[in-house]
Amino acid sequence: MRNSPAVREDTRGEVREAMAEIGYVYNRAAANMRMSNAGLIGLVINDLRNPFFAEFATSLQMALAEKGYSTVIANTDENAVLQDQVVNSIIEHGVSAFIISPAYGDTGATFDAIARAGIPAMQMLRQVDDRLGLFPFTAPDYVSGSEEATRHLIDMKARRVAFVGGLDGRAVTEERKAGYLSVLKEVGMEPLAITGKASRAFGREAAKRLIKEHPDVDAAICFNDLVALGMLSGCYETRRKVGQDFLIVGFDDIEDVAQTFPALSSVRCDIASIGAQAANTVVNWLENGQVPPPTSRTTVSLSIRQSSQSDAQEH
Structure with a gap:
């Protein structure tokens, strides 16, 4: 009517x-x-x-x-x-x-x-x-964003790249992970996904877990910027120098990530x-x-x- x-x-x-x-x-x-x-x-x-x-x-x-x-x-x-x-x-x-x-x-x-x-x-x-x-x-085109981030880390000579954060089975998690998996398949690198709550707390604990359980991992793509910010804290606690010993890329590019130290790389969704x-x-x-x-x-x-x-x- x-x-x-x-x-x-x-x-x-x-x-x-x-x-x-x-x-x-x-x-x-x-x-x-x-x-x-x-x-x-x-x-x-x-x-x-x-x-x-x-x-x-x-x-x-x-x-x-x-x-x-x-x-x-x-x-x-x-x-x-x-x-x-x-x-x-x-x-x-x-x-x-x-x-x-x-x-x-x-x-x-x-x-x-x-x-x-x-x-x-x-x-x-x-x-x-x-x-x-x-x-x-x-x-946003989540798949292409994670593809570009993964290729960037490989270009930066990362030996093994992990995907960190996001709950299994959620469409957004699977899309952001899909680009990462496709690039790793192209280059023959073994994937490692540590999924969980998309929070700073999870990212902080994931950084500590990686150094204990997967010391060969020297780079990570995070589900979102909150996870990435948590990983910055976790790396600081474990004395890993981000940008040197360990490389991190977040996702979303919220305003705060450019103001951290070191400044956080991120997939920009505009x-x-x-x-x-x-x-x-x-x-x-x-x-x-x-x-x-x-x-x-x-x-x-x-x-x-x-x-x-x-x-x-x-x-």
Whole structure:
């Protein structure tokens, strides 16, 4: 009835036929009152404590504000049940669209509720729902990023490269690991993956574990920058000189990593550009009926700093 672009034409026709059969008359004045929050975007984030997601939410909110849209932001704290609650609450208050970086777990109820409400919704950074025609997905090109990082470490004469962090079976972990595995297969290097929580604490302990259990490993690609920052601490405690004895590359390139010592190399996902692109996409969907493609990937690059260069010179 609101001509939402998320509703298929055949479905719209069936609804209008049913309205005619029962004599239902659409009250547009009442509908306009219900839609008093038009121009409001629901932004649901899985973990705002993580600097990467906080930077993404900030850049997206600012980009939407420039286009005249307000946002209501909810943190789900990686809890699928809480995500379902906040999404339903936001639906009740009336929003024009959702942009969701979803929590893992049983998320079917969350996306079913959005579908029933006929509200356009995008999955960002993570894909948990396979209905990509209804909930398009956008994320950085994780695979190419880990490929470039692995090749860089090999070019820096690393004898054995480990992949550290990220929970097994998660799509993002497997994608970031896939590029690493493909390059190691090309060069005939034996892989080593130490997976676990994507946190500083895990990275710190992984650095200590590597020197005890795998002393031949002299470089690591980390699942994200938090793990990499933890590894910096772990290497300091074990008296390994990062950039000389041990090379590290993080992933995401959050703002803080350029300010560490040694400065941390990282796969740059260009968070600000992702936010701006997401804002453009959702506004075009709402204002021009331009439904996004089912899947899209943004380009990444490698920011090379002291942590992965034996000469400790940033460029």
